[in-house]
Structure formats: C-alpha cells, structure tokens
Amino acid sequence: MLDHQTLRKARALLAASRIALVAVIVLALAMRLWFWWIQARSGAVPPGDPEEYYRAAIHILHGGYHDTGKWLRPPVYPAFLALLLPAAGMNVAGALLLQACILSVGVLAFYTFGAHLFGRITGLVTALLAALFIPLASYASSLYAEALFITLLVAGLTALNDAIDRKSGRMAFGAGVILALAALTRAVGVYLIPLAAALIAWRAQSDGYRVWRWHHPAILLLLGAMLVIGPWVGRNYLVHSRLIVSDTNGGISMWYGTVRSDAEQAAGEARLAAVPNLADRQALALHMAWDIIRDDPVRFLTRMRFKIASLYALQTRSYAVGDVISIDSRGAPIVQNAGEYRLELTILADVQYIVLMLLAIGGFCFIPQPVRATPTLLWIGLATLLAALTIGHPRLRLPIVATVLPFAAYALIRLPALWRQPARFLRDRRSYAALGGSLVFLALIVSTQYIPWSAGIWYAAPGRAALDAGDLRRAESLLTLAYDANPDNPLRLIDLADLYLAQGDNERALELYRLAASMERRSLYAQAMRAITAAVLDNPAEAAAALRAIDGYWRTGNDLLEWAWNAQHMSAPSRVIPGDPAALGFYAGFAPATPDLTVGRWTLGEGRVRVRGGCGTLVVRMHGPAGRMVDISLDNWNIHERITLTGAPQEMHISLSGIRECEHNPELTVWFTSATGLLDLEMAPWYGGVAITDVQVTP
Known part of the structure; x- marks a missing residue:
C-alpha cells in the first residue's frame, strides 16, 4: 500500500512539473510575442549585423553565401533564417514572428541545464527566469544570432x-x-x-x-x-x-577595440576595404591591432579594464550619459535595435540583471559540488577575456548572464533557509566569498554618471508627464530645471525641444534638435525631429542633412518610416514623393533607398501614403515588373482600383469627386498592395512590390 501511494505521489509530482513546464513555455511565448509586437512588426532590416545575417540568408536561398561583405558571418543563424523567410512569404516581420515562437521553446534547454545541475525544481525555476528575463525575450524576435x-x-x-x-x-x-x-x-x-x-x-x-x-x-x-x-x-x-574556422570578424573587432581616434579608425577602415580577401582583411586588422598594442601596451591594458566595466555596465547608463539611439522621448522604439528599451523597461531589465547576478554569485559559492560549476565558469572567463580583448559591448554580456541562470535559481530556492537560519550562513566561510564576489560585481556597475542624471530625471519625469498632459507652463518650469541639473545630457535638450515644438516655436525647437544631434550624432530621434521640423519650416537643406546623418549611422528603413508615420502630426501635403526629406512621416511600408531609383521608393508589398485630398484627381506615378498587379485603395472611401504593371513608368488617375465633403480637403491614406520580388541580390536585397515615385492630388 505504501509503495502504491509513493508511486501515485511520484506520478502526480511528475504531472505537476510537466504542467508547470508547459505554463513556463506559454509565458515565454507571451513575452516574446509582446516584444515582437513592439519592435519587429515593421519588417525592416537594421544595418550592421542584422543586415549581414539577412544578406547571408538571401544568398543561401539563391544557392550561395554572402562572401563580399565587410566580413564573413558564421552560417547557422543565416541558415535558420533562410528556413523561416520562405515560410513567411519572404516577409521579415513574419519570419521574426516564427523565430520568436520557435525560440520560446528554447526555455526547455534552460530547464534541462538547471535540472541536470540541481534537480527538477531548480530546472523549472531556471526556465522561469529565462522566460521572464527581458533581454532574452527581446532578442528572440530580432535579427541577431x-x-x-x-x-x-x-x-x-x-x-x-x-x-x-x-x-x-x-x-x-x-x-x-x-x-x-x-x-x-x-x-x-x-x-x-x-x-x-x-x-x-x-x-x-x-x-x-x-x-x-x-x-x-x-x-x-x-x-x-x-x-x-x-x-x-x-x-x-x-x-x-x-583557413576560416567560423568567421572573419574577430580580428577586426580586436582592432576596433584598440583604435585611438576617429582619424585612425577612418584610415584603418580604408586600408581594410582595399583588401578583397576576407581572411587577409582579418589578418591585416590583427596586424594593425598588434601594432597599436606595441606602441602603447599600458593604454591597451587600461582599456581592457574599461571594456570589462563596459561589458557588465547597466543599460540604464545609456540614459545617464544620453547616448540613447533608438528610443524617442515618449519611450517608443524608432527602429528595431534589440537591447535598447524605454526607460521604465530598461530599469526593470537592469534590476533583473543585478538580482540574477547576485543570486548567481551566491549559487556558485554554495553549490554542493563546486567542480560542477567549472564548465560555466570556464565559459564566463573566456567570454569576459574575449570582450576585454575586442569590444566590451553590453550585447556580449547576454550569453554570460544566460549561462548563470541555473545558479541563480539554485540560490533563489535556498533563500528561505537563509532567512530561517541567518546565523548559520554568517558562520560559513562561503558567505564571505559570496560577499566579496558581489562587491566586485557592484563595483563594475557603479558609475558617477548616475548622480547628475538622477538630479535631472527628478524634474524631467514629471515635466514630460505635464507636457504629455498639455500643461505647458508646468512642463516648461520642470524641464528647465531638469536641463539646469544635467546640461551635458542631450536628452534634456530634446525635452526642451519637444516643449518648444508643442508651444509652436518651431525655429527654437529646430535649433535645440540640431544641438542635441551635435552632442549625440547617433540619436535617431533628434535627427528625425530635426528633419520633420525643418520640413515644416520649408528648409529642405536642413531636412536632407538630418536624413543624411541618419543614413550615415543607421538608415531610413521602414521601422523609422512607421515611427514617423505615427509621430508626424502636421497636416499632410497635397503631394508626397516617397524618399524625399520633406515627406518623412507621410509614407510607410517602403524599402530603404535603392540605387535604381533617384526619385521614389519601392513598397514592401503593402505601402501607404498620406496626402491632403480634394475634389480633383489623385495621380500616382509608379513602375515595376511587367505583369505584376497592384491594388490601390483609399481608406474609408470605398475606392479600389487595380493596375497591371508594364515594366515602364505608368500613371494612375483616380477621381476624388465622389468623396463626401471633398471640398474640405480631408486627409487621404492611399494603400498600394502587390506581390513582391527580390530587387537585386547584391545592391538591394529587399523584396519590393512597386516603385512609387509620386503621389499627388490635383485640382
């Protein structure tokens, strides 16, 4: 009887653990789908690493590999992406949605890792931590490996x-x-x-x-x-x-981690670009890196210390120093840049990170069989060393934090025993090892930059709330105090620029957006608002300069276009030329600029343009592959037209006289829907639908 009861309890426990594991997987899926919704729906391909992975995937689908980029990328993630893209109809957003769903099941790997080291309960907690850890969830729907x-x-x-x-x-x-x-x-x-x-x-x-x-x-x-x-x-x-074992990026990353000035970097990049063979390019980068190290070894060792600190630094530091790239002043993502979130989410992710690392340090110190932690500690040491030798980018920290989750879970489960018998732990010498490790970690993440930022955000947070609520007088008082407390932070200048824009002082707003962009040239919000405000002031040269600055660091892809579509609150013009600096915010669903078009942009299969209507005629100028059909429709007005492309430039004329109250010039959203095809494998590897060169409402 006892054996039967024991067996029943064991079966019940196994069933409960399976149900709990399924619940964790569902939670992981929900988290990853939420991040996909807020960061990956545009279908844009960010420049840099994501574009190189995407290009490699497209080349795989065409029977080759991307061997002509800045460096050769490892093949597994591009091959994985090459499986997802056709399943999603070559739609990047759809492929990332599938990726998020598949990688949600990846929490099983964390369950197995934790269960193998410490048992089933720890495995479940490890999987739960992996499901909830914000950076892990966000990277699951990004074009990163x-x-x-x-x-x-x-x-x-x-x-x-x-x-x-x-x-x-x-x-x-x-x-x-x-x-x-x-x-x-x-x-x-x-x-x-x-x-x-x-x-x-x-x-x-x-x-x-x-x-x-x-x-x-x-x-x-x-x-x-x-x-x-x-x-x-x-x-x-x-x-x-x-001989190339995996990629040709390591040597170049090491050189980037040693360069001493912008001029040295520009000269080195020119030398590297002149070397056609990717392996020889990496060898040259290593040679240049060693030359710099030999010239000043003390500086290199000092830089290693700073790169380790950068590796383990809090993401909130970006807000403290004002080098936020992809988040607007209201917390919305401007482009898909995994790892950068709105301030509240960033603080939450950093709190998770600190708690997990402190727990993991305790877990390492109190593990029953310390030798079983050796593989993980070996990996942490290796990853930290490589970051110190190359680039201490916070993105490289994620694989370190992920591998310590079982130890954090083990420590978390043991916390109740600590509270019940604190004296016992105080007498244990391992407690002092844990304390020492914790102090070293905390020393790495502490920065004096948080002091002036905290003083400024004390006023900036309620000031932004007042601005959003329309209380401009209170907003001006608070945001001015925030700037006075933290004048070196470009985010405080951006707050004031937003205030002046809300007050209708566009010229003053443009001046501050320009100044903020000069302080942090990578700020996509400052540059985009500079372009939008310059267009309102009929200053096309300024708007074009702002977009060139964006394209110099990032690109005006569809993620930026979708953000601008929602951020643009000015009245739509009667004529929109996609790609024109003055048109930012009035078109979306378009590919980046392509070398075949001097005017206009290709749609991504479903593009839209917003124009000021009237009772005249909507004229659309377009071209595309012969035989492709394009559906043109107007929101809410039951106007639908279809045109078959001929391969030559074409015009479509649609009468607007049937629109109710057309004499009041209502804003019209014109949709262009079509099939897509690869534009150019090397020069423009995007799947475009139809090239829209002009959308205009004529009397």
Missing part, C-alpha cells in the same frame, strides 16, 4: 556536464556537435571547444581514470566538433583560399 546561440550554448554546456559526470564518450561527442553548432552561430564559441576537451580530460585524470579513459571522451568531443565545422572550413578554403 544571440538568442539561437544562447540556446545552443546552454544545450552544449548541459551535454558537456553530462559527459564529464558519466565519463561518456557518446555524450562527449554530442557535446562537441552542439558546441560546434554554437560556434558556427557566434564565433566566440570556437574557443570554448578545445577548452571543453581539455576540461573533460583533466576531470577524468583527476578522478584517477587510466590514460585511455580520459583521452577517449576528449577526442570524441573534438571529433564531433570537427564533423560539424569541417565542411564549413573546407567550403571557405575553396572560396577564399584561406
């Missing part, structure tokens, strides 16, 4: 731990395969493979096994990795005549 890399890395560390525990050659082989897939997702994983093999051999030797027993699993791990990486290395040798 981080989310997939982290999933593979966690699975690889789990297999590595299992291989060490069981001295299993089969598990070691599997760990090698998984770690190799991670290395072909992000090249930083390459260096973990030989270290993992050495760790397996060392652990087996330490446990007293014969030589062949500790050589055997280490060799199998390397063999598994070679079977995955080998074909990629062979392919690269055939194409580039050089």
Whole structure:
C-alpha cells in the first residue's frame, strides 16, 4: 500500500512539473510575442549585423553565401533564417514572428541545464527566469544570432556536464556537435571547444581514470566538433583560399577595440576595404591591432579594464550619459535595435540583471559540488577575456548572464533557509566569498554618471508627464530645471525641444534638435525631429542633412518610416514623393533607398501614403515588373482600383469627386498592395512590390 501511494505521489509530482513546464513555455511565448509586437512588426532590416545575417540568408536561398561583405558571418543563424523567410512569404516581420515562437521553446534547454545541475525544481525555476528575463525575450524576435546561440550554448554546456559526470564518450561527442553548432552561430564559441576537451580530460585524470579513459571522451568531443565545422572550413578554403574556422570578424573587432581616434579608425577602415580577401582583411586588422598594442601596451591594458566595466555596465547608463539611439522621448522604439528599451523597461531589465547576478554569485559559492560549476565558469572567463580583448559591448554580456541562470535559481530556492537560519550562513566561510564576489560585481556597475542624471530625471519625469498632459507652463518650469541639473545630457535638450515644438516655436525647437544631434550624432530621434521640423519650416537643406546623418549611422528603413508615420502630426501635403526629406512621416511600408531609383521608393508589398485630398484627381506615378498587379485603395472611401504593371513608368488617375465633403480637403491614406520580388541580390536585397515615385492630388 505504501509503495502504491509513493508511486501515485511520484506520478502526480511528475504531472505537476510537466504542467508547470508547459505554463513556463506559454509565458515565454507571451513575452516574446509582446516584444515582437513592439519592435519587429515593421519588417525592416537594421544595418550592421542584422543586415549581414539577412544578406547571408538571401544568398543561401539563391544557392550561395554572402562572401563580399565587410566580413564573413558564421552560417547557422543565416541558415535558420533562410528556413523561416520562405515560410513567411519572404516577409521579415513574419519570419521574426516564427523565430520568436520557435525560440520560446528554447526555455526547455534552460530547464534541462538547471535540472541536470540541481534537480527538477531548480530546472523549472531556471526556465522561469529565462522566460521572464527581458533581454532574452527581446532578442528572440530580432535579427541577431544571440538568442539561437544562447540556446545552443546552454544545450552544449548541459551535454558537456553530462559527459564529464558519466565519463561518456557518446555524450562527449554530442557535446562537441552542439558546441560546434554554437560556434558556427557566434564565433566566440570556437574557443570554448578545445577548452571543453581539455576540461573533460583533466576531470577524468583527476578522478584517477587510466590514460585511455580520459583521452577517449576528449577526442570524441573534438571529433564531433570537427564533423560539424569541417565542411564549413573546407567550403571557405575553396572560396577564399584561406583557413576560416567560423568567421572573419574577430580580428577586426580586436582592432576596433584598440583604435585611438576617429582619424585612425577612418584610415584603418580604408586600408581594410582595399583588401578583397576576407581572411587577409582579418589578418591585416590583427596586424594593425598588434601594432597599436606595441606602441602603447599600458593604454591597451587600461582599456581592457574599461571594456570589462563596459561589458557588465547597466543599460540604464545609456540614459545617464544620453547616448540613447533608438528610443524617442515618449519611450517608443524608432527602429528595431534589440537591447535598447524605454526607460521604465530598461530599469526593470537592469534590476533583473543585478538580482540574477547576485543570486548567481551566491549559487556558485554554495553549490554542493563546486567542480560542477567549472564548465560555466570556464565559459564566463573566456567570454569576459574575449570582450576585454575586442569590444566590451553590453550585447556580449547576454550569453554570460544566460549561462548563470541555473545558479541563480539554485540560490533563489535556498533563500528561505537563509532567512530561517541567518546565523548559520554568517558562520560559513562561503558567505564571505559570496560577499566579496558581489562587491566586485557592484563595483563594475557603479558609475558617477548616475548622480547628475538622477538630479535631472527628478524634474524631467514629471515635466514630460505635464507636457504629455498639455500643461505647458508646468512642463516648461520642470524641464528647465531638469536641463539646469544635467546640461551635458542631450536628452534634456530634446525635452526642451519637444516643449518648444508643442508651444509652436518651431525655429527654437529646430535649433535645440540640431544641438542635441551635435552632442549625440547617433540619436535617431533628434535627427528625425530635426528633419520633420525643418520640413515644416520649408528648409529642405536642413531636412536632407538630418536624413543624411541618419543614413550615415543607421538608415531610413521602414521601422523609422512607421515611427514617423505615427509621430508626424502636421497636416499632410497635397503631394508626397516617397524618399524625399520633406515627406518623412507621410509614407510607410517602403524599402530603404535603392540605387535604381533617384526619385521614389519601392513598397514592401503593402505601402501607404498620406496626402491632403480634394475634389480633383489623385495621380500616382509608379513602375515595376511587367505583369505584376497592384491594388490601390483609399481608406474609408470605398475606392479600389487595380493596375497591371508594364515594366515602364505608368500613371494612375483616380477621381476624388465622389468623396463626401471633398471640398474640405480631408486627409487621404492611399494603400498600394502587390506581390513582391527580390530587387537585386547584391545592391538591394529587399523584396519590393512597386516603385512609387509620386503621389499627388490635383485640382
């Protein structure tokens, strides 16, 4: 009877844990879908890393690979993206939606990792932490390899731990395969493979096994990795005549981390661009980096310390120094830039980060078998060292934080025991190790920049609230105090510019937007509002200069166009030329500028233009591939027309006389819906529908 009851309890516990795990997966899915909704619906491809991954995926779909970029990217994430894009009809937003759904199931890898180290309950808590951690959730719907890399890395560390525990050659082989897939997702994983093999051999030797027993699993791990990486290395040798293990980005990143001035960077980039072979380009970058290090080794070592601090710094620091790139003054994302959020969400993410790291430090110190933490600690040390040698970007921190989640979960579960018996923990020497580690971590994230920022935000937060509520007098008083408290922060200038814009003083607003942009040239909000305000003041040169500044750092892609569509509150003009600086905010659903068009832009399959109507005629000038059909419709007016493209420039004339109260010139939203096709594999790898060159309402 007792055995039967025990069996029933065990089955009930197993069923409950499965239900809880399903609930965690659903929660992870909800979080990732929410981030997709707020950051990835535009279908835009951001410049930089996302564009390179996207280009590689498009080349894969056309039977090749992107071998002509600034550097060669690892193939796993582009291959993953190449599977998603056709399933989504070559729509980037749809592909990222599928990616978010698939990677939601990735919390199972965290469950397995935690359960293997500490048991099923810790595994569930680990999965829950992974589901709720804001950076992990946001990267799942972005065009970055981080989310997939982290999933593979966690699975690889789990297999590595299992291989060490069981001295299993089969598990070691599997760990090698998984770690190799991670290395072909992000090249930083390459260096973990030989270290993992050495760790397996060392652990087996330490446990007293014969030589062949500790050589055997280490060799199998390397063999598994070679079977995955080998074909990629062979392919690269055939194409580039050089040995490229994963990518050619590492050497260039190291050089970027050593440059001493903008002039040195510009000269170095020109030298690199002149080298056609990507492997030779990386070799040159390494050579330039070592030359700089030899010239001033003390500076390099000092910079390493600062890069480690930058790696572990809080994301809120961007607000403290005012180098926010992609968030507008009301907290809305302007472009898709994973890892940058509105202030409230940023603070919440940083609170999560601090709590998780402090818990993880305690978990490492109090783990029952400290040797089982060795693979994770090995990875943390490696990742930190590589960041110190290259670029201490906060994005590189995410794979570190993700791998410590089981230890944070273990410490979290043990917290009740700490509260019940605090004296026992105070007598434990491990408590002092945890305290020391916590103090080191806190020293890395503390910055004096938060002092003036805190003084300014004390007034800025209620000042922005008053501005949004229309209380301009109170807003002016508070925002002026905020600027006086923190005058070196361009965000405080932007607040004042928004205030003057609300007061109708467009010239003063433009002056402050321009000044804020000069303080932080990457501020897309300052540059975009500079363009919009200049257009209102009939200053096309200023508007064009602002958009050139955006294209110099980012690009005027559809994410920016969608934001401007919602942010633009000026009356629509009677004529809109997509791509014209004065038209920002009056067209959306369009691809970036392409070299085949000097005027106009291609739609992304569903574009729209907002114009001031009348009782005359809507004239649309367009062109596109012969035989493609384009549906043109006007919101709320039951006007629908279809035109078949001929391959030559065409005009479409639509009478507006049937619109009720057309004499009052109501604003019209004109929609263009069509199939899409690849514009140009190398020069413009976007899937465009129809090129709209002019939309005008004539009398």
